[in-house]
Amino acid sequence: MQVQITVADGKITASQVLQVPWNDHRDQEINSYAVPILNQEAVSSQSASIDMVSGATYTSDGYIQSLQSAIDQAHL
Known part of the structure; x- marks a missing residue:
């Protein structure tokens, strides 16, 4: 992620995802649903302290870790 x-x-x-697991139909289904929600939450919260998307734990974890790294790099 x-x-x-x-x-x-x-x-x-x-906030946008440049790279996301897209290996199979299930990944595509989960990520196409979860990523827009996570993007919106990141902008709304102005931090990596966002809620995980139900049913997308792996995606949410990866997103939050990468978001925190991006925030750190931007010195916010």
Whole structure:
């Protein structure tokens, strides 16, 4: 999982996934549902302290870890 954030004036204005597991139909189904929710939560919360998406624990964990790394790199 690789998350990229866009920052303006010290705030997260966008979050997007650059790389996500897409190996089989189940991955595609879960990630196509969970990733947009996680992106929205990241912008809303302005942090990596976001709720996990029910049924997408692996995706949520990976997203949150990558989001925290992106936030750290942006010095937020």
